[in-house]
Amino acid sequence: MQKDLISIIIPCFNEEEMIPLFYDKMSGIMGATHMVDFELIFVNDGSKDRTLEGLRVLTERDSRVRYLSFSRNFGKEAAMYAGLKYAKGDFVAVMDVDLQDPPELLPAMYRILKNENYDCVGTKRVDRQGEPKIRSFFAKLFYKVINHISDNHIVDGARDYRLMTRRMVDAVLEMTEYNRFSKGIFTWVGFETKYLEYSNVERPAGKTSWSFWGLFKYSIDGIVAFSEAPLDIASVVGFVTFVVALLMAVFFTIRTLIFGNPTSGWTSLVVIVLALGGIQLLSLGILGKYIGKTFLETKRRPLYILKETDEELKRDE
CATH class of the missing domain: 1.10.287 (Helix Hairpins)
Structure with missing residues (x-):
C-alpha cells in the first residue's frame, strides 16, 4: 500500500541559524512517523546571509529536502504560494522555520484529516507569552477590527501553520491575486477547518524579520484585501x-x-x-x-x- 506524502513548506528569510535546528527537529518527527512519507520544501526568500548555502547542504544530505530560491525578497506571501505550487504531497503543511510552529503537532493533524471530515487542521495560540505587550495589543485589535468589518471571519490567534488536503491546496492556488493575505484566503476558500490550540513558543535562535511597522502594513493589506x-x-x-x-x-x-x-x-x-x-x-x-x-x-x-x-x-x- 502506497504511503501518503506530506509536503511541508518552510519560507526562509535570513534564517541560517534556524535551518539546522528546524531540520534536526523535523528529522525526529519524520523518523517517528512511519505511516507517511515527507518532503521538506524550503523557500529562500532572497536571504542575504548563508541560508541558501545551508539549503544546498541539506539537499545533498537528504533526498526528502527540496528548495526554491528567489531572485530577491518577494515576501512571505509569495514564498508560501510558490511552495504550494511546487508541493507534490497528498497533504500540504505551511510552517515557519523559527520553531514557533510546533512540529510535534503534525502527526495529530494528519490523523484528524484521515479520520475526520475536515480538509484543514489549523493552529492557534492561546497566549502571547514572551511577545511585547504593545505588539500583542495591536494584534488582538486587528482581529477585532477585521472580523467586525469583513464577512470573512479570521480566528484570533490563528497561525499560517496548518495541514491541508490536496483539494483545499488546489482551491488556494486558484486565488492568483498579486496582493495576498493568506490568513484571509485560507478562510475565504471555505472547507471544514479544525483548530488545535497551543501555548506560545519563543524562537530558540536568530531574530524575527517582522518589525512592528512591517506587521502594521501587513494588517492594513489584510483589511484592504477582504473588506470595503x-x-x-x-x-x-x-x-x-x-x-x-x-x-x-x-x-x-x-x-x-x-x-x-x-x-x-x-x-x-x-x-x-x-x-x-x-x-x-x-x-x-x-x-x-x-x-x-x-x-x-x-x-x-x-x-x-x-x-x-x-x-x-x-x-x-
Whole structure:
C-alpha cells in the first residue's frame, strides 16, 4: 500500500541559524512517523546571509529536502504560494522555520484529516507569552477590527501553520491575486477547518524579520484585501462633514443677521478648514490605497521569480 506524502513548506528569510535546528527537529518527527512519507520544501526568500548555502547542504544530505530560491525578497506571501505550487504531497503543511510552529503537532493533524471530515487542521495560540505587550495589543485589535468589518471571519490567534488536503491546496492556488493575505484566503476558500490550540513558543535562535511597522502594513493589506468598509467609512465621514458644514453655514448666517458680523472667529475658521482638509486627505488616502492595489493587480506581474531550485543543483552534479 502506497504511503501518503506530506509536503511541508518552510519560507526562509535570513534564517541560517534556524535551518539546522528546524531540520534536526523535523528529522525526529519524520523518523517517528512511519505511516507517511515527507518532503521538506524550503523557500529562500532572497536571504542575504548563508541560508541558501545551508539549503544546498541539506539537499545533498537528504533526498526528502527540496528548495526554491528567489531572485530577491518577494515576501512571505509569495514564498508560501510558490511552495504550494511546487508541493507534490497528498497533504500540504505551511510552517515557519523559527520553531514557533510546533512540529510535534503534525502527526495529530494528519490523523484528524484521515479520520475526520475536515480538509484543514489549523493552529492557534492561546497566549502571547514572551511577545511585547504593545505588539500583542495591536494584534488582538486587528482581529477585532477585521472580523467586525469583513464577512470573512479570521480566528484570533490563528497561525499560517496548518495541514491541508490536496483539494483545499488546489482551491488556494486558484486565488492568483498579486496582493495576498493568506490568513484571509485560507478562510475565504471555505472547507471544514479544525483548530488545535497551543501555548506560545519563543524562537530558540536568530531574530524575527517582522518589525512592528512591517506587521502594521501587513494588517492594513489584510483589511484592504477582504473588506470595503474603509471606503464606506470615507463616504460616511464625507457626508457627515458636509451636513455639519451646511448646518454651521446656516448657524453663522443667522448669527450674523441677528448680532452683526464681529471680527472674531478667525480661530474657529482655521480649525474648520484644517479639519475639513484632514478629512479630505484621509478619504483620498483610503481611496488611493485601493486604487494602488488595483493598479498592481492590473500589471499582472509574477508573484515571484525563481533564481535556483534543488532540481537545477542535481542536474549540475
